[in-house]
Amino acid sequence: MSEKAVEIINLVKRFGNFVAVDDISLTIYGGEIFGLLGPNGSGKTTTLLTIATVYKPTSGDVRVYGYSVVSDGDKVRKMVGIAFQESKALGIDKPYDLLLWHAKVVGYSGEEARKVVKDVMEDLGLWEHRNKYFYQLSGGTRKKVEIAKVLIQKPKVAIFDEPTAQVDVVSKHYLWDKIRELKEEGSTIIIATNDMFEAERMCERIAIMYKGKVKAVGTIKELKDLVPLGDTIELELASYADQHVLDMLSRFGKVQGLGNKVIIYVNRGEEVAVDIIDVLRRSGVKVARIMVKEPSLDDVFFYIAGAKLKEEIS
Amino acid sequence: MVCMSSLLKDLRYILLLVQWDLMKIVRRVIFVAMRATWFVIQVVFFGPVIAHMVNARGIGLDVSSYYSFYLLGVYTSILFTITASRAYDIAEEFEEGIIEYQLSLPMNRKILALGRAIGSGIASTLFTLPMFLTVIILAKEFDLLAIVISIVSALIFSIAISGFVLTTTLSIKSSDATDIIMGVLDAILVRLSTIFYPAVILKNIAPYYYAAIINPLSHLADLLRIFYSFEEFREIVIANPEAMASYILGLFIGFTVLAMYVIEKKIEGGGWR
Ligand SMILES: Nc1ncnc2c1ncn2[C@@H]1O[C@H](COP(=O)(O)OP(=O)(O)O)[C@@H](O)[C@H]1O
Numbered sequence A: 001m002s003e004k005a006v007e008i009i010n011l012v013k014r015f016g017n018f019v020a021v022d023d024i025s026l027t028i029y030g031g032e033i034f035g036l037l038g039p040n041g042s043g044k045t046t047t048l049l050t051i052a053t054v055y056k057p058t059s060g061d062v063r064v065y066g067y068s069v070v071s072d073g074d075k076v077r078k079m080v081g082i083a084f085q086e087s088k089a090l091g092i093d094k095p096y097d098l099l100l101w102h103a104k105v106v107g108y109s110g111e112e113a114r115k116v117v118k119d120v121m122e123d124l125g126l127w128e129h130r131n132k133y134f135y136q137l138s139g140g141t142r143k144k145v146e147i148a149k150v151l152i153q154k155p156k157v158a159i160f161d162e163p164t165a166q167v168d169v170v171s172k173h174y175l176w177d178k179i180r181e182l183k184e185e186g187s188t189i190i191i192a193t194n195d196m197f198e199a200e201r202m203c204e205r206i207a208i209m210y211k212g213k214v215k216a217v218g219t220i221k222e223l224k225d226l227v228p229l230g231d232t233i234e235l236e237l238a239s240y241a242d243q244h245v246l247d248m249l250s251r252f253g254k255v256q257g258l259g260n261k262v263i264i265y266v267n268r269g270e271e272v273a274v275d276i277i278d279v280l281r282r283s284g285v286k287v288a289r290i291m292v293k294e295p296s297l298d299d300v301f302f303y304i305a306g307a308k309l310k311e312e313i314s
Numbered sequence B: 001m002v003c004m005s006s007l008l009k010d011l012r013y014i015l016l017l018v019q020w021d022l023m024k025i026v027r028r029v030i031f032v033a034m035r036a037t038w039f040v041i042q043v044v045f046f047g048p049v050i051a052h053m054v055n056a057r058g059i060g061l062d063v064s065s066y067y068s069f070y071l072l073g074v075y076t077s078i079l080f081t082i083t084a085s086r087a088y089d090i091a092e093e094f095e096e097g098i099i100e101y102q103l104s105l106p107m108n109r110k111i112l113a114l115g116r117a118i119g120s121g122i123a124s125t126l127f128t129l130p131m132f133l134t135v136i137i138l139a140k141e142f143d144l145l146a147i148v149i150s151i152v153s154a155l156i157f158s159i160a161i162s163g164f165v166l167t168t169t170l171s172i173k174s175s176d177a178t179d180i181i182m183g184v185l186d187a188i189l190v191r192l193s194t195i196f197y198p199a200v201i202l203k204n205i206a207p208y209y210y211a212a213i214i215n216p217l218s219h220l221a222d223l224l225r226i227f228y229s230f231e232e233f234r235e236i237v238i239a240n241p242e243a244m245a246s247y248i249l250g251l252f253i254g255f256t257v258l259a260m261y262v263i264e265k266k267i268e269g270g271g272w273r
């Protein structure tokens, strides 16, 4: 892969005695969309704020293109832009004023700033809200203002903390497209989310966080392969699935039969499915339909975080 | 060349941070109106009454001189109160996440601190301009040079206090503690100073006098008085003009450097109580 954009090295962040981030190490490469996935309180925001130099590490370090957040904060801040989880504005602020000010701070001249702010606000459907007070804006609109800041800034490393929480479904997809465009223009993207769907749609690699620790890192495919017997193959036979057929299939994995339907729990479903069809054809059993299903990211998450989590959540 | 351009960039950041504070004061009209009303009542109704009473005790000033003395004292106290009240704005900004936002911006933290202190000082001084003009009119003093030097001194004083307020508010990270500290400071500093009583009177009460000598409010109030009526007040102020000007300048340098150091080294987001 390409060069290291963000390197988190044994990062620990404590608030008093409470350990919010517990010795995590991660590498995020230039140009990728990386996801931090985990339930509320798992330490995602704390990690992101440390990358953005808003928090100081208790121990360990974060390097952004080689520069340490501890000793080279100025250089790091020039490369990082963040859309916060909670919108950062006073009730008396107006989106246009705030974004114009932001645009100037991140380096646009007056004329350019007005233009880019108008473009981005129109693009995100914020223009009609430009002169409202923040307290008059819906949660979703406030979120869009946060995201607009980063889209205006086009930082080398763009951080989005739960970018589409509280955002309606249509806007959600639009914002995802915008974030992807930012990546196409050369930014490295880091997204924190507790939305499995968002993680699956957006992220090329994911770190699963739980209680301040990173439990697993990888592409979605790699994470799904971690779940033992996580794939399911559903067969619909032309005839009743008798015991003989079920026994024959049981060597591929755990088997359940009901009427002419059979479900088999396996690893690497796509490969196994071919063998199954082959075996059935040779013994003269006709297959009406076959379907291979991967585990969902939820399954991965529950597997990794453990059954205990499942109890806590339900 | 590189050095020059980075200096210009820093200057631009400072201007933008000043603009940040100016954007806010426009929206605090009610607060300003209340303060201004209080001020006018104070100087128009109570001022003359107090001037007569004080004169009766015989300080060595006539009634109209004491009234001018008093006007510049009240002006100083209101400048201080308004600057100190920036603490509540900063507290509000912390609670609303603005401070975290600004900590994430691509600028040097020292510049951030300096810009916020200057911005806050300018905003506070602007707040008090109508009151200052009222003072000029009531005191019937229209010396342009004196007016300009006074406003500059007021500004430097206000930036110094802003640096202090920024440092303490961001360090203690608590709305309640901020309330208490600023309230107590305001009460003590205004009283233990030459705001209402000339230093010559305070000399009779030693602890009061020494408190007034180290109190920045005494120095600004007396400096402003000197700018307007040099000879008359010279005998009764807390120190010679050079000393008072140096004190305020020292305060300005000390507190802005403190704010720059603390914000760069110590301040981070989170943990507001
Ligand atoms: N400033 C803070 N002070 C004290 N505790 C905090 C602070 N910020 C976060 N925490 C705690 O740290 C844990 C992780 O929080 P956070 O990073 O916000 O998680 P996430 O973003 O994954 O929901 C939570 O238990 C939270 O209560």
Ligand SMILES: [Mg+2]
Pocket (backbone or CB within 6 Å): A041, A044, A045, A046, A085, A161
């Ligand atoms: Mg969070």
